[in-house]
Amino acid sequence: MQHLYIHIPFCESKCNYCAFTSLSKKYEKEYFKALMKDLKFYFRFLNIKKQSIKTLFIGGGTPSIVDAKFYEEIFKFLNCFLNDKCEITSEANPNSSNEFWLKEMKNFGVNRLSFGAQSFNEKKLKFLGRNHGQKSIYDSINNAFKLGFKNINLDLIYDTKLDDKKMLNYEISHLKSIKNLIKHISAYNISIEKNTAFANKEHFKKNAYLLMKYFINSIKELGFKQYEISNFGKICKHNLAYWQGKEYLACGLSSVSFYKKQRFYTHKTLKEYIQNPIFRSVEKLDDKSLNLEHLFLGLRSVVGINSNKISQEQREKAFFLSRAKKLVYNERKKKFFNPNYLLSDELALFLQE
Ligand SMILES: C[S@@+](CC[C@H](N)C(=O)[O-])C[C@H]1O[C@@H](n2cnc3c(N)ncnc32)[C@H](O)[C@@H]1O
Ligand code: SF4
Structure with missing residues (x-):
């Protein structure tokens, strides 16, 4: 960590x-x-x-x-x-x-x-x-x-x-x-x-x-x-x-940690948190949500989308977008980058469907 x-x-x-x-x-x-x-x-x-x-x-x-x-x-x-x-x-x-x-x-x-x-x-x-x-x-x-x-x-x-x-x-x-x-x-x-x-x-x-x-x-x-x-x-x-989807520990009221493909939530009220600060409720993230997160975060930032982390269908769509100059593909990094972050949500929706 x-x-x-x-x-x-x-x-x-x-x-x-x-x-x-x-x-x-x-x-x-x-x-x-x-x-x-x-x-x-x-x-x-x-x-x-x-x-x-x-x-x-x-x-x-x-x-x-x-x-x-x-x-x-x-x-x-x-x-x-x-x-x-x-x-x-x-x-x-x-x-x-x-x-x-x-x-x-x-x-x-x-x-x-x-x-x-x-x-x-x-x-x-x-x-x-x-x-x-x-x-x-x-x-x-x-x-x-x-x-x-x-x-x-x-x-x-x-x-x-x-x-x-x-x-x-x-x-x-x-x-x-x-x-x-x-x-x-x-x-x-x-x-x-x-x-x-x-x-x-x-x-x-x-x-x-x-x-x-x-x-x-x-x-x-x-x-x-x-x-x-x-x-x-x-x-x-x-x-x-x-x-980049790295793991992190979060402490304190209403905080969320990410560890081993799971999110951990602390208590949401001050009284409960003070009574039991080590409590965490767990949300397991399935592959579909992790994939979605990778798309959304990658398209909103310099992180980009790793072509090995997406499905064959998504890869084909991403190549289609790069031919249409909406994405830029870097062969060496095997990654797709978004030149206009304001379009990131639209692009992510297109890729995920
Ligand atoms: C959680 S706040 C904490 C920062 C600090 N308390 C402050 O207000 O100066 C972090 C930042 O989120 C942004 N923020 C919070 N709510 C927002 C909203 N509804 N829309 C856009 N930005 C928001 C603000 O710019 C804020 O500085
Ligand atoms: S309510 Fe608090 S946390 Fe939220 S923006 Fe204002 S000062 Fe920051």
Whole structure:
């Protein structure tokens, strides 16, 4: 096992679009105690070797609203398992990642930060239900950079009903002004999720294909190479491992691990998780679902589709698509690559039928 995910389910407030587990941090002490049990149990159970973890991702929720001291015990335990070159990412919100928190996390070994900016526009930030303004985005990036973080990502959301060409140009002009401080951009096409303030408001998403393409091309023109439908710049090794179908251990509330062709789900309520953090429900993935996943993930990213991992019929269809210039076949790698990630779902559906 080389990849570890840790989930921090607490947030200061709930954003209008977000369906991730986000709770008030009333029970953080109990949560971290349970999290330690979870980690210790599975490291022993899976016989994880020293120095073997190559990527660690602390995601949320909002990892930065939890005092740095809570991470101390986690890193003390993990230290010997983390490879010297381990990519250690923490997500952080602009308004809670103060200098002290950033400094402490850096001392623990965090070497990649992912800030949820979402937008530089005050009106769009309000519309999305964010509890920070543009200034906090600049402050947090500048602070992190000054403290020596050289691998910084920014999350943005686009294709909302407010995203016309003027808005997207506004986002791009701000990205341009900080492009030397960041290494990566995640630009997410908004999805309207159930059980959020945006649920049933399908018109809040524009579905404007040409504007999507325009935004993606503008990000690329800033020098951030696209390597996945939503990701640009220096490849995040942790996410790459997901897309390559590698095994990973995930600890924490509502987290999902992948091991020996099975998914393992932790409890979904805080109370249950705190009572029994090592509980996992199991979902066995059959060959058909693994094949589908390989198609969808491969077509959305630089990973591509391995011609040995698909059926004869799918291979024939993939060659048909490469003759039609919708896919590119690399003979040496025996892989099909998708030159336009925006078409990935359509292509995957065509191949799977
Ligand atoms: C799980 S969140 C955690 C990050 C952090 N809490 C924050 O909000 O800054 C990771 C990212 O997912 C993206 N995201 C969450 N819900 C989304 C949605 N419905 N549509 C598109 N992107 C979404 C946001 O860009 C967010 O920064
Ligand atoms: S987007 Fe981030 S801050 Fe907002 S509710 Fe979701 S996890 Fe919490």
